[in-house]
Amino acid sequence: MTHGKQPLQPRKQPRQVRAELTRQRILTAAAHVFTEHGYAAGTTNRIAERAGVSIGSLYQYYPNKDALLAELLVRHLDIGIAATEEHRWKDRSEPAEELIRGFVRTTIESHLHDDPRLLRIMLEQAPLLPELLEKVNHHERVLLETTKDLLDQHPDIRVTDTDTASRLVVNTVELVVHRLIAEPDPVDATRLENELVAMLTRYLTC
Amino acid sequence: MTHGKQPLQPRKQPRQVRAELTRQRILTAAAHVFTEHGYAAGTTNRIAERAGVSIGSLYQYYPNKDALLAELLVRHLDIGIAATEEHRWKDRSEPAEELIRGFVRTTIESHLHDDPRLLRIMLEQAPLLPELLEKVNHHERVLLETTKDLLDQHPDIRVTDTDTASRLVVNTVELVVHRLIAEPDPVDATRLENELVAMLTRYLTC
DNA sequence: CACTATTATGAGCAAAGGTTCAGTTCTTGC
DNA sequence: GCAAGAACTGAACCTTTGCTCATAATAGTG
Numbered sequence: 001m002t003h004g005k006q007p008l009q010p011r012k013q014p015r016q017v018r019a020e021l022t023r024q025r026i027l028t029a030a031a032h033v034f035t036e037h038g039y040a041a042g043t044t045n046r047i048a049e050r051a052g053v054s055i056g057s058l059y060q061y062y063p064n065k066d067a068l069l070a071e072l073l074v075r076h077l078d079i080g081i082a083a084t085e086e087h088r089w090k091d092r093s094e095p096a097e098e099l100i101r102g103f104v105r106t107t108i109e110s111h112l113h114d115d116p117r118l119l120r121i122m123l124e125q126a127p128l129l130p131e132l133l134e135k136v137n138h139h140e141r142v143l144l145e146t147t148k149d150l151l152d153q154h155p156d157i158r159v160t161d162t163d164t165a166s167r168l169v170v171n172t173v174e175l176v177v178h179r180l181i182a183e184p185d186p187v188d189a190t191r192l193e194n195e196l197v198a199m200l201t202r203y204l205t206c
Numbered sequence: 207m208t209h210g211k212q213p214l215q216p217r218k219q220p221r222q223v224r225a226e227l228t229r230q231r232i233l234t235a236a237a238h239v240f241t242e243h244g245y246a247a248g249t250t251n252r253i254a255e256r257a258g259v260s261i262g263s264l265y266q267y268y269p270n271k272d273a274l275l276a277e278l279l280v281r282h283l284d285i286g287i288a289a290t291e292e293h294r295w296k297d298r299s300e301p302a303e304e305l306i307r308g309f310v311r312t313t314i315e316s317h318l319h320d321d322p323r324l325l326r327i328m329l330e331q332a333p334l335l336p337e338l339l340e341k342v343n344h345h346e347r348v349l350l351e352t353t354k355d356l357l358d359q360h361p362d363i364r365v366t367d368t369d370t371a372s373r374l375v376v377n378t379v380e381l382v383v384h385r386l387i388a389e390p391d392p393v394d395a396t397r398l399e400n401e402l403v404a405m406l407t408r409y410l411t412c
Numbered sequence: 413c414a415c416t417a418t419t420a421t422g423a424g425c426a427a428a429g430g431t432t433c434a435g436t437t438c439t440t441g442c
Numbered sequence: 443g444c445a446a447g448a449a450c451t452g453a454a455c456c457t458t459t460g461c462t463c464a465t466a467a468t469a470g471t472g
Contacts, residue, residue: 054451175381199409260421
């Protein structure tokens with residue numbers, strides 16, 4: 001068990017190409033091992049083994065086990081943040097349904113891209129790693145603000161309590177997509193998109 | 207770490223009153239400790255200490271750590287299952303909006319009753335305890351069937367893809383309520399109920 | 413009170429697994 | 443080709459923690 005007191009930064013900056021490769025192999029192995037075994041049962045020795053690297057090498061680049069998960073989560077979040085930034089400045093004059101569809105589709109695609117099992121593990125552990133929690137919360141806040149602004153300004157929107165509505169919309173999309181894509185018997189992505197868009201559009205514009 | 211091979215049943219049936227009290231004190235302590243520290247960091251020694259009982263006593267009633275969480279989850283699920291059974295036979299002639307409101311309200315109340323942090327921990331660990339997973343899945347299936355039947359039969363319902371719709375509705379309510387009630391800055395319960403009902407009603411009946 | 417069954421105790425065992433570090437091998441620049 | 447630094451190795455250490463068991467205390471019974 002770790003104590004979460006140490007920095008999550010790598011202890012050493014790679015200076016040779018092989019080092020960068022090793023680092024990458026370790027991270028990929030970590031993703032696989034966490035996905036297959038979960039976080040607790042995904043031991044660092046197993047990760048090193050899977051990466052074809054000694055346990056010592058692992059600890060040359062990652063100061064502890066948490067740091068591995070942290071880097072995986074940060075990479076995932078950075079992609080999501082970039083996508084949000086795009087949405088923020090997108091054309092707001094198109095009909096609400098199209099904007100909603102864009103948001104839903106982006107979320108679905110992001111969940112088809114990464115393994116949802118890993119995603120779940122990362123989000124489960126995030127609350128235990130304060131530095132990451134901060135990052136997740138920030139992402140959440142930005143998304144919420146963007147959405148509320150949109151609801152307040154777009155002419156198609158008829159809902160009145162935009163404060164609650166934005167929280168409802170953002171969380172519904174995120175949680176439902178995550179759940180229904182990750183299930184053992186996943187919902188068809190197109191159907192999910194259509195139904196979700198229908199639900200949100202009627203809610204916001206009727 | 208446990209191996210999950212042993213039965214989750216208590217190893218001894220209490221025959222005296224004090225034993226039953228001890229058992230109860232241990233379970234309550236477990237709930238508190240898991241809530242405060244999470245499952246991994248909620249050690250059995252800490253639970254025994256909090257219960258004011260020796261570690262040996264704990265293991266007289268619960269064969270391993272998992273069994274503690276299992277009993278907590280089973281108690282929670284049994285309440286939820288009972289509530290679902292009621293809904294199943296309820297009057298289906300009232301307007302859809304009222305039925306939806308009943309479902310949403312029940313869910314919200316159940317989440318105000320139990321600590322959502324504990325709930326989250328239980329649902330996170332359930333996949334790792336096969337016996338419990340089965341119980342959770344069964345609950346889920348019943349809820350889903352009940353909902354789909356309702357959507358297929360109720361005259362107010364206009365949605366066509368009732369298969370996807372029922373999954374969407376059930377999961378939306380469960381996940382969103384859980385999240386928005388558990389957050390550090392929780393949504394007002396009445397507002398949440400209203401917006402959620404509005405969203406689902408318009409989706410299903412427009 | 414005596415005798416048995418039940419319940420409670422807690423020091424310590426054993427396994428797991430995160431992490432270290434002294435030593436070895438490889439790369440690079442001259 | 444040869445330092446010198448960078449990268450890599452893996453056996454072993456050490457903490458954590460679930461759990462046992464020999465012993466002690468308490469309750470029930472006649």
